[in-house]
Amino acid sequence: MPGSRTAVYDEHADWYNDHMSADGVGHYVQRVHETLGDLLGHGSGTCLDVCCGTGAHASRLGELGWTPLGVDLSRGQLRHAVRRLPVAVADATALPLADGSVPAAVCVLASTDVPDYAAVLREIARVLAPGGRFVHLGVHPCFVGAFADRSDPPRVVVDPGYTDRSRRFDGGNPAGVRVRVGAWHLPMADLLNAATTTGLRLTRTAENGPDGIPELFGFLTVKEEADDTSPHRSLQLGPSGV
Structure with missing residues (x-):
């Protein structure tokens, strides 16, 4: 699993690579x-690109002028990602980068894959340079999840399971x-609080979805x-980055 110490995505890596490239999710991507x-x-x-998975979003980062660098714990996912961007095997809660060393970071569609996303955000804040940008983008915490009945589109019916933070x-x-x-x-409140308590300043939010339902x-x-309180780490890549 990206960003977790147990890479459960390994056994699903080939399926996920095909899934994110399939016509059925093309509009979603x-x-x-x-x-x-x-x-x-x-x-x-x-x-x-934190929890980069198969590198499905590297092309978009490149189109925006950035040079993507991916980290993920799943070697199975990185077998696909290495064709799309330089990568390193790493837990998202212990990034192998020095403090204040990158001008930008993103975490896309991965917040629900880690048991402690707040710890991931703290690590991202540590490695960001002063003035650096971080973008979180994931499933909508209010309308997408086991608590949300989407069987009668475009309606979404939310039940009390919204407060269940378990896997x-x-x-x-x-x-x-x-x-x-x-x-x-x-x-939603936990997500935003996890970001703002790291010292990152929230500057903009966005929602997107079909039929007016985010x-x-x-x-x-x-x-x-800059945050100088954490031990410095240096990124080390093998010949292929994996």
Whole structure:
């Protein structure tokens, strides 16, 4: 699993690579990339793709002028990602980068794949340079999850399970990602608080989805001050980065 110490995505890596490239999710990926571009904007230098998976979003980062660098714990996923961007095997809660070393970072469609997303955000804040940008983009915490009944589109009916922060395998597409690897739910307030308590300044939010019902939620944050309290780490890549 990206960003977790147990890479459960390994056994699903080939399926996921095909799934994200399939015609059936093409419009979804297009919305993801549109929203990512809207939040991150154009720039130059390294953009760290945290929990990069198969590298499905590297092309969009390149179109925006950034040089993507991916990190993920799943070697199975990185077998596909290495064809799309330089990569390193790493846990997202212990990134192998020095403090304040990258001008930009993103985490796309991965927040539900980690049990402690707040710890991931703290690590991202540590490695961001002062003035650096970080974009979170994921499933909408209010309308997508095991607590959300989407069987009668475009209606979404939310039940009290919205407050359940545990990992669940039910709900959603019966042939999709969640039934294979599960998902940790993070309510909207928890998600925003996790970001702002790292010292990152929230500057913009975005929602996107069909029929006026948001299925994606993202935000842009900016690091205002360097954080010198953590031990320095240096990124080390093998011949192929994996």
